[in-house]
Amino acid sequence: MTARMIMKLDVAERVDDATDVILVSLRHPRRPALPAWKAGAHIDVHLPDGRIRQYSLCGDPADRTRYRIAVKREMAGRGGSAWIHETLAVGDAVHCSAPRNNFALAPQAGRHLFIAGGIGVTPLAALAYEALQRGDAFELHLRARSRRHAPLLAELERAFAGHLHLHLDDEAPASLDDILAWFGVTADAHLYFCGPAGLNAAIAAAAERQSWAAERCHTEVFQPTLDENFKPEPFDITIASTGQTLRVPADRSALDILRANGFVMPSSCELGVCGACICGYRDGTVIHRDSVLSLADRQDKLTPCVSRARVGVTLEL
Ligand code: FES
Numbered sequence: 001m002t003a004r005m006i007m008k009l010d011v012a013e014r015v016d017d018a019t020d021v022i023l024v025s026l027r028h029p030r031r032p033a034l035p036a037w038k039a040g041a042h043i044d045v046h047l048p049d050g051r052i053r054q055y056s057l058c059g060d061p062a063d064r065t066r067y068r069i070a071v072k073r074e075m076a077g078r079g080g081s082a083w084i085h086e087t088l089a090v091g092d093a094v095h096c097s098a099p100r101n102n103f104a105l106a107p108q109a110g111r112h113l114f115i116a117g118g119i120g121v122t123p124l125a126a127l128a129y130e131a132l133q134r135g136d137a138f139e140l141h142l143r144a145r146s147r148r149h150a151p152l153l154a155e156l157e158r159a160f161a162g163h164l165h166l167h168l169d170d171e172a173p174a175s176l177d178d179i180l181a182w183f184g185v186t187a188d189a190h191l192y193f194c195g196p197a198g199l200n201a202a203i204a205a206a207a208e209r210q211s212w213a214a215e216r217c218h219t220e221v222f223q224p225t226l227d228e229n230f231k232p233e234p235f236d237i238t239i240a241s242t243g244q245t246l247r248v249p250a251d252r253s254a255l256d257i258l259r260a261n262g263f264v265m266p267s268s269c270e271l272g273v274c275g276a277c278i279c280g281y282r283d284g285t286v287i288h289r290d291s292v293l294s295l296a297d298r299q300d301k302l303t304p305c306v307s308r309a310r311v312g313v314t315l316e317l
Pocket of ligand 1: 266267268269270271272273274275276277290303304305306
Protein backbone atom coordinates (compact mmCIF):
# COMPACT_ATOMS: atom_id res chain seq x y z
CA MET A 1 0.00 0.00 0.00
CA THR A 2 1.26 3.49 -0.72
CA ALA A 3 0.70 6.73 1.09
CA ARG A 4 -1.44 9.34 -0.62
CA MET A 5 -0.21 12.55 -2.16
CA ILE A 6 0.10 15.46 0.26
CA MET A 7 -0.16 18.95 -1.25
CA LYS A 8 0.80 22.31 0.14
CA LEU A 9 -2.16 24.56 -0.63
CA ASP A 10 -2.81 28.22 0.09
CA VAL A 11 -5.78 29.58 1.99
CA ALA A 12 -7.36 31.69 -0.76
CA GLU A 13 -10.50 32.72 1.09
CA ARG A 14 -11.98 32.48 4.55
CA VAL A 15 -15.54 33.66 5.12
CA ASP A 16 -17.96 33.46 8.01
CA ASP A 17 -20.98 31.31 7.18
CA ALA A 18 -23.47 30.02 9.76
CA THR A 19 -23.03 30.40 13.51
CA ASP A 20 -19.62 28.92 14.43
CA VAL A 21 -18.99 27.85 10.82
CA ILE A 22 -16.38 29.26 8.46
CA LEU A 23 -15.84 28.41 4.80
CA VAL A 24 -12.22 27.97 3.77
CA SER A 25 -11.15 27.81 0.12
CA LEU A 26 -7.80 26.24 -0.69
CA ARG A 27 -5.94 26.69 -3.95
CA HIS A 28 -2.66 25.40 -5.32
CA PRO A 29 -0.07 28.19 -5.37
CA ARG A 30 0.96 27.46 -8.96
CA ARG A 31 -1.39 24.98 -10.63
CA PRO A 32 -4.78 26.19 -11.85
CA ALA A 33 -6.42 22.75 -11.43
CA LEU A 34 -6.37 20.56 -8.33
CA PRO A 35 -6.68 16.75 -8.51
CA ALA A 36 -10.22 15.80 -9.56
CA TRP A 37 -12.67 14.63 -6.92
CA LYS A 38 -16.10 13.05 -6.82
CA ALA A 39 -18.98 14.25 -4.68
CA GLY A 40 -18.81 12.89 -1.13
CA ALA A 41 -15.01 13.07 -0.95
CA HIS A 42 -13.05 14.51 1.95
CA ILE A 43 -9.49 15.69 2.45
CA ASP A 44 -7.15 15.35 5.39
CA VAL A 45 -5.99 18.70 6.73
CA HIS A 46 -2.63 18.45 8.51
CA LEU A 47 -2.39 20.92 11.38
CA PRO A 48 1.00 22.37 12.36
CA ASP A 49 1.15 20.35 15.59
CA GLY A 50 0.81 17.06 13.70
CA ARG A 51 -2.90 16.54 14.22
CA ILE A 52 -4.87 15.48 11.14
CA ARG A 53 -8.52 16.32 10.63
CA GLN A 54 -10.93 15.22 7.89
CA TYR A 55 -13.19 17.72 6.14
CA SER A 56 -15.68 17.03 3.38
CA LEU A 57 -15.34 18.99 0.17
CA CYS A 58 -18.52 20.98 -0.03
CA GLY A 59 -18.48 22.79 -3.33
CA ASP A 60 -19.40 21.76 -6.85
CA PRO A 61 -17.10 18.85 -7.86
CA ALA A 62 -16.86 20.38 -11.33
CA ASP A 63 -14.91 23.32 -9.85
CA ARG A 64 -11.29 22.13 -9.79
CA THR A 65 -9.79 25.53 -9.09
CA ARG A 66 -10.23 25.14 -5.34
CA TYR A 67 -11.12 22.79 -2.52
CA ARG A 68 -13.68 24.30 -0.22
CA ILE A 69 -14.31 23.03 3.30
CA ALA A 70 -16.69 24.16 6.01
CA VAL A 71 -15.27 24.09 9.52
CA LYS A 72 -17.57 24.17 12.53
CA ARG A 73 -16.01 25.16 15.80
CA GLU A 74 -16.62 22.10 17.96
CA MET A 75 -16.77 23.19 21.58
CA ALA A 76 -16.40 19.61 22.81
CA GLY A 77 -13.99 18.62 20.05
CA ARG A 78 -10.33 17.69 20.14
CA GLY A 79 -9.09 21.20 19.39
CA GLY A 80 -8.53 21.04 15.64
CA SER A 81 -11.51 23.16 14.65
CA ALA A 82 -10.73 25.73 17.34
CA TRP A 83 -7.21 26.09 15.96
CA ILE A 84 -8.53 26.61 12.44
CA HIS A 85 -11.07 29.19 13.62
CA GLU A 86 -8.58 31.11 15.74
CA THR A 87 -5.44 30.87 13.65
CA LEU A 88 -5.90 30.04 9.97
CA ALA A 89 -5.77 33.14 7.78
CA VAL A 90 -5.84 33.99 4.08
CA GLY A 91 -2.37 33.45 2.62
CA ASP A 92 -1.40 30.68 5.06
CA ALA A 93 -0.10 27.42 3.64
CA VAL A 94 -1.83 24.19 4.64
CA HIS A 95 -0.78 20.64 3.96
CA CYS A 96 -3.70 18.59 2.66
CA SER A 97 -4.14 15.13 1.26
CA ALA A 98 -5.61 14.39 -2.12
CA PRO A 99 -9.37 13.69 -1.83
CA ARG A 100 -10.58 10.31 -0.63
CA ASN A 101 -14.16 9.16 -1.10
CA ASN A 102 -16.10 6.79 1.15
CA PHE A 103 -19.49 8.37 0.44
CA ALA A 104 -20.10 8.45 -3.29
CA LEU A 105 -23.47 8.67 -5.03
CA ALA A 106 -24.74 5.15 -5.75
CA PRO A 107 -24.18 4.71 -9.50
CA GLN A 108 -27.28 2.55 -9.95
CA ALA A 109 -29.65 4.88 -8.08
CA GLY A 110 -32.07 7.20 -9.85
CA ARG A 111 -33.62 8.86 -6.81
CA HIS A 112 -31.68 10.20 -3.85
CA LEU A 113 -32.87 11.29 -0.42
CA PHE A 114 -30.27 13.35 1.44
CA ILE A 115 -30.82 14.12 5.13
CA ALA A 116 -28.31 16.34 6.89
CA GLY A 117 -27.93 17.57 10.42
CA GLY A 118 -26.08 20.89 10.67
CA ILE A 119 -22.50 20.72 9.43
CA GLY A 120 -23.25 17.22 8.10
CA VAL A 121 -24.68 18.95 5.06
CA THR A 122 -21.20 19.50 3.60
CA PRO A 123 -20.76 16.15 1.79
CA LEU A 124 -24.46 16.03 0.97
CA ALA A 125 -24.30 19.40 -0.76
CA ALA A 126 -21.64 18.01 -3.10
CA LEU A 127 -23.74 14.88 -3.67
CA ALA A 128 -26.73 17.11 -4.50
CA TYR A 129 -24.63 18.95 -7.11
CA GLU A 130 -23.79 15.61 -8.71
CA ALA A 131 -27.42 14.40 -8.60
CA LEU A 132 -28.48 17.66 -10.25
CA GLN A 133 -25.85 17.26 -12.93
CA ARG A 134 -26.94 13.62 -13.53
CA GLY A 135 -30.54 14.72 -13.89
CA ASP A 136 -31.61 12.40 -11.07
CA ALA A 137 -34.57 13.07 -8.77
CA PHE A 138 -33.49 14.12 -5.27
CA GLU A 139 -34.50 15.88 -2.10
CA LEU A 140 -32.10 17.54 0.30
CA HIS A 141 -33.41 17.85 3.86
CA LEU A 142 -31.42 19.98 6.28
CA ARG A 143 -32.07 20.03 10.01
CA ALA A 144 -30.65 22.88 12.07
CA ARG A 145 -31.48 24.87 15.18
CA SER A 146 -32.38 27.98 13.17
CA ARG A 147 -31.57 29.62 9.84
CA ARG A 148 -28.51 31.18 11.47
CA HIS A 149 -27.25 27.70 12.35
CA ALA A 150 -27.80 26.21 8.86
CA PRO A 151 -24.45 25.93 7.00
CA LEU A 152 -24.26 26.93 3.33
CA LEU A 153 -27.87 28.06 3.45
CA ALA A 154 -27.75 30.89 0.89
CA GLU A 155 -25.92 28.67 -1.61
CA LEU A 156 -28.24 25.70 -1.04
CA GLU A 157 -31.33 27.85 -1.57
CA ARG A 158 -29.86 29.21 -4.79
CA ALA A 159 -28.50 25.95 -6.22
CA PHE A 160 -31.23 23.54 -5.10
CA ALA A 161 -34.47 25.50 -5.24
CA GLY A 162 -37.34 23.02 -5.35
CA HIS A 163 -35.16 20.27 -3.87
CA LEU A 164 -34.20 21.81 -0.51
CA HIS A 165 -36.35 21.27 2.58
CA LEU A 166 -35.38 23.06 5.77
CA HIS A 167 -36.33 21.62 9.15
CA LEU A 168 -35.58 24.17 11.82
CA ASP A 169 -35.96 23.48 15.53
CA ASP A 170 -37.60 26.89 15.94
CA GLU A 171 -40.23 26.10 13.26
CA ALA A 172 -41.68 22.65 14.16
CA PRO A 173 -39.54 20.36 11.94
CA ALA A 174 -41.04 17.34 10.16
CA SER A 175 -40.40 13.94 11.75
CA LEU A 176 -37.83 11.63 10.18
CA ASP A 177 -40.53 9.04 9.56
CA ASP A 178 -42.55 11.60 7.63
CA ILE A 179 -39.55 12.67 5.54
CA LEU A 180 -38.82 9.05 4.63
CA ALA A 181 -42.47 8.21 3.99
CA TRP A 182 -43.06 11.26 1.78
CA PHE A 183 -40.05 10.37 -0.35
CA GLY A 184 -41.03 6.70 -0.51
CA VAL A 185 -38.95 3.57 -0.98
CA THR A 186 -38.76 2.71 -4.65
CA ALA A 187 -36.49 0.23 -6.40
CA ASP A 188 -34.07 2.98 -7.48
CA ALA A 189 -34.11 5.06 -4.26
CA HIS A 190 -31.05 5.51 -2.04
CA LEU A 191 -30.76 7.30 1.30
CA TYR A 192 -27.68 9.29 2.38
CA PHE A 193 -27.36 10.91 5.80
CA CYS A 194 -24.75 12.76 7.79
CA GLY A 195 -25.08 14.58 11.08
CA PRO A 196 -24.54 14.20 14.82
CA ALA A 197 -24.41 10.64 16.14
CA GLY A 198 -27.89 10.86 17.71
CA LEU A 199 -29.49 12.04 14.48
CA ASN A 200 -27.65 9.42 12.43
CA ALA A 201 -28.91 6.68 14.75
CA ALA A 202 -32.47 8.05 14.57
CA ILE A 203 -32.38 8.17 10.76
CA ALA A 204 -31.02 4.62 10.57
CA ALA A 205 -33.78 3.42 12.91
CA ALA A 206 -36.49 5.25 10.93
CA ALA A 207 -35.14 3.82 7.66
CA GLU A 208 -35.24 0.32 9.10
CA ARG A 209 -38.83 0.83 10.26
CA GLN A 210 -39.75 1.84 6.74
CA SER A 211 -38.00 -1.11 5.09
CA TRP A 212 -35.08 0.70 3.49
CA ALA A 213 -32.57 -2.09 2.79
CA ALA A 214 -29.23 -1.54 4.53
CA GLU A 215 -27.34 -1.57 1.24
CA ARG A 216 -29.39 1.44 0.08
CA CYS A 217 -28.55 3.50 3.15
CA HIS A 218 -25.26 5.42 3.18
CA THR A 219 -23.77 7.50 5.94
CA GLU A 220 -20.52 9.18 6.86
CA VAL A 221 -19.23 10.14 10.27
CA PHE A 222 -16.09 11.93 11.38
CA GLN A 223 -16.36 11.07 15.05
CA PRO A 224 -15.47 7.57 16.25
CA THR A 225 -18.28 5.51 17.75
CA LEU A 226 -16.09 2.98 19.49
CA ASP A 227 -17.50 0.93 22.34
CA GLU A 228 -15.51 1.82 25.46
CA ASN A 229 -16.47 -1.50 27.06
CA PHE A 230 -14.79 -3.47 24.27
CA LYS A 231 -12.06 -5.77 25.64
CA PRO A 232 -9.37 -6.37 23.01
CA GLU A 233 -7.86 -9.84 22.74
CA PRO A 234 -4.62 -10.85 21.01
CA PHE A 235 -4.90 -12.31 17.52
CA ASP A 236 -2.70 -13.35 14.60
CA ILE A 237 -2.29 -11.72 11.20
CA THR A 238 -1.16 -13.82 8.27
CA ILE A 239 0.14 -11.98 5.21
CA ALA A 240 -1.52 -13.64 2.21
CA SER A 241 1.33 -13.03 -0.24
CA THR A 242 4.12 -14.49 1.94
CA GLY A 243 2.49 -16.61 4.63
CA GLN A 244 4.27 -14.55 7.32
CA THR A 245 2.39 -14.57 10.64
CA LEU A 246 2.43 -11.65 13.08
CA ARG A 247 1.01 -11.58 16.60
CA VAL A 248 -1.11 -8.54 17.56
CA PRO A 249 -1.12 -8.16 21.36
CA ALA A 250 -4.23 -6.96 23.15
CA ASP A 251 -2.78 -3.48 23.71
CA ARG A 252 -1.59 -2.82 20.12
CA SER A 253 -3.43 -2.31 16.85
CA ALA A 254 -2.92 -4.39 13.73
CA LEU A 255 -1.74 -1.18 12.05
CA ASP A 256 1.00 -0.74 14.68
CA ILE A 257 2.20 -4.29 14.29
CA LEU A 258 2.26 -4.14 10.49
CA ARG A 259 4.33 -0.96 10.60
CA ALA A 260 6.65 -2.37 13.24
CA ASN A 261 7.34 -5.21 10.83
CA GLY A 262 8.22 -3.00 7.89
CA PHE A 263 4.93 -2.67 6.08
CA VAL A 264 4.26 0.81 4.73
CA MET A 265 0.68 1.45 5.74
CA PRO A 266 -1.17 4.69 5.03
CA SER A 267 -3.30 6.10 7.80
CA SER A 268 -4.87 9.33 8.86
CA CYS A 269 -7.44 9.37 11.67
CA GLU A 270 -6.42 6.04 13.29
CA LEU A 271 -9.93 6.11 14.76
CA GLY A 272 -11.78 4.09 12.13
CA VAL A 273 -13.51 7.03 10.47
CA CYS A 274 -11.48 8.11 7.43
CA GLY A 275 -10.82 4.94 5.44
CA ALA A 276 -7.14 5.71 4.78
CA CYS A 277 -5.91 2.37 6.11
CA ILE A 278 -8.51 0.06 4.54
CA CYS A 279 -7.07 -3.22 3.30
CA GLY A 280 -8.43 -6.53 2.07
CA TYR A 281 -8.76 -9.73 4.11
CA ARG A 282 -9.96 -13.30 3.91
CA ASP A 283 -10.14 -16.35 6.12
CA GLY A 284 -11.01 -14.81 9.44
CA THR A 285 -13.71 -13.56 11.75
CA VAL A 286 -13.14 -9.84 11.85
CA ILE A 287 -14.36 -7.60 14.66
CA HIS A 288 -15.12 -4.47 12.68
CA ARG A 289 -14.83 -1.38 14.88
CA ASP A 290 -14.81 1.35 12.24
CA SER A 291 -17.49 3.80 11.18
CA VAL A 292 -16.56 3.89 7.52
CA LEU A 293 -17.06 0.53 5.82
CA SER A 294 -20.46 -0.49 4.47
CA LEU A 295 -21.90 -3.89 5.32
CA ALA A 296 -21.00 -5.09 1.84
CA ASP A 297 -17.42 -3.83 2.12
CA ARG A 298 -17.00 -5.52 5.48
CA GLN A 299 -17.18 -8.89 3.79
CA ASP A 300 -13.64 -8.50 2.44
CA LYS A 301 -12.18 -5.25 3.79
CA LEU A 302 -11.14 -4.04 7.22
CA THR A 303 -9.55 -1.05 8.93
CA PRO A 304 -6.40 -2.24 10.75
CA CYS A 305 -6.21 0.94 12.85
CA VAL A 306 -9.14 -0.16 15.03
CA SER A 307 -10.52 -3.47 13.81
CA ARG A 308 -9.40 -6.79 15.17
CA ALA A 309 -10.10 -10.48 14.64
CA ARG A 310 -11.11 -13.49 16.63
CA VAL A 311 -8.08 -15.80 16.69
CA GLY A 312 -6.66 -14.79 13.31
CA VAL A 313 -7.15 -13.21 9.91
CA THR A 314 -5.34 -13.25 6.56
CA LEU A 315 -4.58 -9.84 5.10
CA GLU A 316 -4.21 -9.00 1.43
CA LEU A 317 -1.89 -6.01 1.40
S1 FES B 1 -6.61 5.50 9.61
FE1 FES B 1 -8.61 6.29 9.38
S2 FES B 1 -9.83 4.49 9.26
FE2 FES B 1 -7.86 3.74 9.73
